[in-house]
Amino acid sequence: MDLNYTAEQIAFRKEVRSWLEQHVPARPLQSFDTKEGFEQHRQWEQTLAKGNWGMVTWPKEYGGRGCNLIEWLIFEEEYYRAQAPLRVNQNGIFLLGPTLMEYGTPEQKARFITKMASGEEMWAQGWSEPGAGSDMAAIRSKAIRDGDEYVINGQKVWSTRAVFADWVFCIFRTDPASDKHHGLSFIFVPLNAPGVTVRPIPQLNGLPGFAEIFFDDVRVPVANRLGNEGQGWNIAMSTAGFERGLMLRSPARFQETAKRLVALYREHRNDIVDLSIEDAVVKSFMDAEAYALATYQTASRLMSGGKIGPESSVNKIFWSELDQHMHETAMSILAARAELLPHSSAAGDVGTWLDGFLFAQSGPIYAGTNEIQRNIIAERMLGMPRK
Amino acid sequence: MDLNYTAEQIAFRKEVRSWLEQHVPARPLQSFDTKEGFEQHRQWEQTLAKGNWGMVTWPKEYGGRGCNLIEWLIFEEEYYRAQAPLRVNQNGIFLLGPTLMEYGTPEQKARFITKMASGEEMWAQGWSEPGAGSDMAAIRSKAIRDGDEYVINGQKVWSTRAVFADWVFCIFRTDPASDKHHGLSFIFVPLNAPGVTVRPIPQLNGLPGFAEIFFDDVRVPVANRLGNEGQGWNIAMSTAGFERGLMLRSPARFQETAKRLVALYREHRNDIVDLSIEDAVVKSFMDAEAYALATYQTASRLMSGGKIGPESSVNKIFWSELDQHMHETAMSILAARAELLPHSSAAGDVGTWLDGFLFAQSGPIYAGTNEIQRNIIAERMLGMPRK
């Protein structure tokens, strides 16, 4: 065990810090759930790509830097420290990118990875269906082979980024006689294809953070299928593993929130009469730290050849409840002003706490509800009986 | 709504208070889970009976005072205020007594109720079996009719008071071909009958608060059966309803604990550095009050002709978690001394908090675990689907 960064790691941190200091937009971008904001964020992805900071964990051959996990953590720490924009390209970087590298043909890699890395094409995710949420194997949307094409009919829902993105990756039932997790395939669909209708779904904050996608005789070439026909479930599961796993929420995000919370608390300390808040602030900070430490521990283990297992479920529960707890605490400190939208003249230092509070409500739900995660921990990690 | 006591109620309170002031033993009795302590508590029951304070809620014809629920609450408030001994006769007063009055024959009432009321005979409860805990209908112990007698074989467990009591009331399977909640009967067994073996089960505190009872060809007259053959489940359920319900834990108990907790906190206030404790003390007090208010509300409703329903499950969860929370808070205040048994010279004002803490661990478990209670609330009170 050595909890000192190497000289190379320190140099890398400095390089990241210095680049970000020069490039992070002076003013916060609009939400990427608005049209303008989405384009601002796409621009920022392109800026990152030009500096070769877009896909730091990707191998160099795909336009990345081949950063190992510790370097990735350092990058993220600096990224959040610099208050750089959220990553609109997240579906590409962490979900589809690594999956494409593993399962894609050389042609698919050439076609899709390059434009993903450059920030040119943005990806939405399309797995859930109205009847297939937690029970993802209940997918009913079909892609039926017709010569060199698939003809797609059906509906996806909770598709993040779909309102403004260019492409969506989905799993469809390619064998209509199959059921459950058999007979599914992983297919890419351009969102401007004839027959595709995207219906935005506004979130708690009123902005369309996800969408329903309707497919009405949509035709895509067979070359848009990733992996073999019928292999969709396995590929999706490996992607879902990434999603829940180490990289979905880097600790830096929560550490910076905790830091802001401590600052908020310090400023209001003299007006606070609720003694439980003091305790909640300390607890928030401790938990954000613990999350960082646990991530470093896992990263170190993975770098020594370990594999990630059900601890991704443990992570999911921990960060999502931490995020809720921190924002609830901030709302308590802000008290009567907590309900105000930030542009209100009486809002004072409400800042983005309300936004963050609303977003934190989704944490325990998406990427597998925390109830499902607890089942996974009990059954797969602890070995409790399924039935 | 009128939250003033009537002149009669105030007079009743004064009468209770004055009697208790004259009779409550000056020194605390030993635990009724010891032989000496049990006999001390039996004595106390007899003292209560002589003053006609043993069974205040029972009808006058059975030796009670016919108190209504509000009077019962007042009695309990004064009882806990006076720090009077715990009721070793509780199984009789609240569980078996009312059941006997409803289902007993005149002979049974004459034989059993009188000695129960006088404090002469103490009762244990015998429902659970090793394979039938939460799933009480899985009972396998048998009572097989042989002429005017039942021949009993089998085993009961978690039988409270059984180590030192005189009688136990049980449910046995009288129809060996039956299963589940059919074919069960409610039967009384003297604990000194040939073939009865009582094995004490020491609790967390090392004292035998409950026991296993083994029945080996034990013979009891058919007259010891309460109600009809096969009616045992229904009778037991009505008894279990009492147990979980309004009277199992009177609010006064928790209000006095909360009062002691506030006093403990006030004394230690200047050494306490954990700010969450201040909040926990306030919360404890609020919840003890809320429990009292809810009980008064239910009592008022029942006196106007209402029926008790799934709120007994709500009560069970609330008081048991409140009791845990109060004792955990006290342990936090006592800090390093919290682990000391009270007779240790360094124990200081540890008092009975540790005892109470250990006992509080059983609250969410007995009389139907809180998990079962939550199922009942969701399904029967809120109407959520069973399957």
Add this chain to the structure above:
Amino acid sequence: MDFTFTDDQLLFCKSVQEFLQQEVTPAAVRKSWELDTGRSDERWQQLVNLGVTAMLVPEQFGGLGMNELDFVLLAQACGQVALPEPLVETALVATPLLATLAQRDSRCASLLEKIATGERKIAIGHAANNLVCDAHVADFLLLPSGNQIHLVPRDQVKLVAQASVDPSRRLFAVEWSANDETCLVSGPEGVALLAATLNRGALGAAAQLIGLAEAMVQMTVKYTSDRHQFGKPIGSNQALKHHMANCAVKIEFAKPTLYRAAYTVSKRPVHADFAVSHAKVAAGEAALLAAKNSIQSHGAMGYTWECDLHIFMKRAWALDKFWGHAGFHKSRLHQWLMNPNAKIGADKTFGEQVA
């Protein structure tokens, strides 16, 4: 000792509740979001016709002469439908203040008569809130200034709208200047009336919070009974059952604290601080837990704008911190408890009642 409502109280509540359930549907609430004022004059008039604005107006001023205890179940019913109109603030919070002053102040007397008939609306400010709800549709504002309370016509103030996370709420910063003419009361009496106002405000918020919690649980039970995953209703999962059971426990034990508070405010106002603070904290906790467990049980659907749940969640988040946040009310309880002479213990639930 009788801790029940009378049949009359229950019956009146039921009739208003039926009206509210029928008229103030989630769709109707959404419709009001599109109105400039956010408020439906028609619905207000219907409420006036039911007599609810007249309830706490003394009989001599054309009202029904009832009290806070009579009103508390209605306030709970307003929460159950997330009523956008300021009925609770008008009838429960502002009206008794005017009634106290009406004997000696004809402005208050005349205003009371017109509140009862629906001809006038008032809004009320308090230091606990900074902002004033529904000032834009009020004819007059009751505003604090130090130990004074002023009655100010709306055209003498400047309103700056403040957007709330809850689209139903219309909040305003009020710019105004106090003068002798607008002053109703000052000094110790003003302080006492402001304190009583805060207690009524907190009581009304607590009642609505419990109603909101009940509504969220009901919606969630329905949703989780209807929605199927893995071939069975998601509500058959024990985890979701326990989420809802936990809410039910909080709600059931918040209710008696609310009713005790309402009783105390109306019958023993000098002892009301403790009772009101208890109810506000308990109701806030119940509503926040109901919001949290309901959105969780709804899954992604609960996170959308189109699901009606957020109408109730957002109101709960706002009201939890209005008329005194949890910290304020807990600190009142704490101070009270730390008094060595505090009357606490099993025999003192309803105060010292041994002669």
Add this chain to the structure above:
Amino acid sequence: MDFTFTDDQLLFCKSVQEFLQQEVTPAAVRKSWELDTGRSDERWQQLVNLGVTAMLVPEQFGGLGMNELDFVLLAQACGQVALPEPLVETALVATPLLATLAQRDSRCASLLEKIATGERKIAIGHAANNLVCDAHVADFLLLPSGNQIHLVPRDQVKLVAQASVDPSRRLFAVEWSANDETCLVSGPEGVALLAATLNRGALGAAAQLIGLAEAMVQMTVKYTSDRHQFGKPIGSNQALKHHMANCAVKIEFAKPTLYRAAYTVSKRPVHADFAVSHAKVAAGEAALLAAKNSIQSHGAMGYTWECDLHIFMKRAWALDKFWGHAGFHKSRLHQWLMNPNAKIGADKTFGEQVA
């Protein structure tokens, strides 16, 4: 940057862990309750033979010259079996204190040599605890007096036994008087050494607490998998699964804080307060939750003396409050955080490391 243990560390821990699992069974722990001392000399000698009392003794005094980081996994393993013997207090808490002083104090040097070989035992007192564990079986006691630390032969003190809820724990009030002869160190150095002792004590308690939590979860998983109700294992109920999953989450996120604390104590002791307090609070919470959810999942069985669970629960309840209770450690964190110059934020997990 490498947050893993070395293969050597893991291997050594594994061999000790295997010994402990095999020898220190719940039955063996119960057997030691019947002994007058509560301690098995034979087992102590076996531990000595494994080299564990020598681990933190410097090589020049016949030890292995290892550090707190090398020992932390063993301390966790001691918790996993609820070891009654005072291995952690001896090897992890007292030994490094003697080692610091041994260069200039021959008493300490000679004692260290004999601790390594098992010929001598020591007990250690600290103001955080008031009482001293295992003083009755020690040859010498390390005792604080103001800013001084004394080394006192047991025959010069009077011990008054104090009964703990945990029958494995043997606690003593120590009556003694300080004199120049017994004094090892005083002044600012004494203060610093007492502070470092507290950190090692809390580190050792935290490690054992996590081990205890792991053991309780393991027992409960087994019990709930074996016990059937309603025709299926009770562990198949989602509520019990989630009880255990919640414990697993607490444990998994307490562990890295423990290991960071061990590293910091051994490599950067001046920064150890924060890291140790974090670990102690996190480990205490994990152990208390494991105790609560385990007894609940066991049902009535968990409440009995014959079920082994209480061996672990009671140790957890005791250690949570030993070497500084949660309030003490949280207040250290709080003070640290309130410093406007506190180095916090995403890039400072391991302190300021940008050159």
